[in-house]
Amino acid sequence: MTTNTKHETQIIVDPDVPLVRIIREFEAPVEKVFRAHTDPEIFKQWTGPNGYENEIETFDCRTGGSYRYKTSGDGWEGWFRGSFHEVRPNSVIIQTFNYEDIPDGVSLDRIEFEDLGDGRTRLTSTSLVDSFEGRDAFIASGMEVGVNEGYQRLDAILAAS
């Protein structure tokens, strides 16, 4: 962990709607942070908790495209997939997201990329589901660890590239 508050991940549980909002800043220009979300070769290196590997089956990150990948590690494996509703370069990705073992648990995710100037970027990611129970189960599943560790690996990739 870091004492630099700019690198802390804020996870905000909305009080009114079944939505989680995740806010994180990166020391990299918006184009690089965006590319790390759209290029499967980069995306697979940082998404998810430490100690897990991602294998991409499909990752067609454009408006109207779709994705599917397998995450495995520690004797576990799971498939994740969704469709890309809209991909606006260096601005926003709107997509669906599903862990296939819970086929009806689909979220509508929105990832906003904000150019803060000076080569810095703020990422605001929201996940909307259709019930508070589903949202709270998602948080209780340990997503915070995966999000934090994933973004720390993304920090390192952005710094090295």
Place this chain on the structure above:
Amino acid sequence: MTTNTKHETQIIVDPDVPLVRIIREFEAPVEKVFRAHTDPEIFKQWTGPNGYENEIETFDCRTGGSYRYKTSGDGWEGWFRGSFHEVRPNSVIIQTFNYEDIPDGVSLDRIEFEDLGDGRTRLTSTSLVDSFEGRDAFIASGMEVGVNEGYQRLDAILAAS
């Protein structure tokens, strides 16, 4: 309108989450009702209010596909589009939906097809958005008229085919 309650459209505004649920029964087998949602040549004949025409640009109704169509009539035209997260034959369609003039107003829609036996089908359609204001604006836009008139045209298509 009809006095047959089976053909009445129920529009239910969820009290807890920003979601609208629409329930409607049809005098047709589930396969036919499903096909009327996935075949663009049928879909374009019934969706939307009376007096409007639909022109399909893309309608790839399969898991990972997408759609875009134009609705026009009465001096107005608008484009609608989204991506198909999942299409399970004769069971469920999970998709995104957007009216392009409001690009950030994206809903996550789920259309369930339930075989009631005796050649009857119940359709339950939910639309989830990220705010109660957005949901209430959608209802205030006159969607109820469009939904009712569209389903009445679908009744006629199902009866004739």
